[in-house]
Amino acid sequence: MGVAVTRPKDFFIQLENLRHEAGVAARYVYAEMAIQHAASKSKKLLNRLNDTPTFWIACGAAFQSAAYIALGRMFDTTSRYNVEELLKTLEDNLHLFQPAALAERKRNGKAEDPDWLAEYLAEAYYPTLADVLRIRKKVDGHRAVYERAIKPVRHKYLAHREKQERSEVSALYAAGTVKEIWRLATFLLQLHDVLWQLLHNGRRPVFRAMRYSVKSIFDSSAQGSHAHESMVGEVKKLMALLETATPNPSIERTRPGKPGRASHVRRWAS
Template identity: 35%
Template sequence: MSFADELENFRMEEESAQQFFFGYLALQHIPGDNSAVLKKLNDTPTFWITARYSLLLAAFVALGRIFDQDHKSVHNIDKLLRAVSDEIALFNPASLEARRIADGMDPTFAREYAADKYTLTPADVRSMRKTVAKWRRIYELRYRDIRHLVMAHRGIPRSQVEALFADTKIDEMKDMLGFLHALYGALWELHVNGRKPDLTPTAFRLLPRQGYGGSDNAGERMYRDAVNLQYSMLDVPTPMRDED
């Protein structure tokens, strides 16, 4: 599988994880903050409880597909980095110039555009692997067992389930998803524009508002849509503020 194919598969997985988790957060935040919304949701509680649980389940499943190292996995974050390493010759000014010309850019302009762009090194790839390993350790420490023991299988005692969830951290999940989104963006920018990779985790801004302006982050769009859906059932304005 080529780098471009692996990157696109990774994008779909990391954006899915964002959407599922931030959709779940919206169904946690808004009813807790607004009694009128909570009352309206309680008119059809079975649906909303099921929807909230399903979103959380899907988020953990998506994270598992990204981080788990099952040899049967067709795509995961390791295979993405292996493609980067195997095709490292793609990430230099000469290759960028050739891609730009193939896309229709004037050859002289393409040469000038690509001349000072970044050349990826094996040390860069090792640094990416090190950062991925750090986040995988966090996933394995606090989240993998939820996926395997609670979401995928039944049978462990309720006390153990509660202990697993008690050890999770919403801000940590946001940072993990922010790192995955930053990794995708860094590799896309490197391939398309020759920019040096920056793996600083994306800081998601969960601001409910009407309309579709603003960020292109899948998680933020999902959060806003889920908020607007809940408030659309009421004759009250959507509050304009950040959520914790």
């Protein structure tokens, strides 16, 4: 049996998949939690949401399920596109990060080198297998959290209904915390940033701090450009519109009785 060979193209595909999936997971996680946070800050908004409780309960359940499934796509190792496959193609294609390849990307199709290129290449960082192993160690640490806190819910309740009793379902969700889910989602964003900067700019693979608390992002006067922050910003804008909107009297008169309250549904562990 021959040894599997990964092509340079495979790394670019895996990196693009990480960009996409990290954004998807972050948006699902932070959309639901930002709604909950907004409702906790304003009784008026909470009452508005409870005018249509079934809709918001459905939204919350959909966001939560999609978030767990999206995280699974990246941390499970049984598919073609996940973090483990990304690291394999990274290790097999370290030549993509060496001076000649970086120079080619910086030329951007031009025949002649720009004046600054030689100095840029001299100061750039070129990864070794030791860097891959260090990144892999970080991934393994986050995968351990996924295996404990996310995978059981995903496999035993969301994808397959092995648990049904409320106490059993609650126990599955209680294995993880909100903070851990935030950190899993933002780690994928960090990982993409690190690998993209290493590939395109020759920057040392350093995992820089990233805001992950929904409260700190929501209550800030400005949101950043990362997927989770921009999603919190959009939710904040939507909640402000709902809170200040003028109710339609005709809809108010025909509205059916409230089947429940949107505020009480939260599977996330605290």
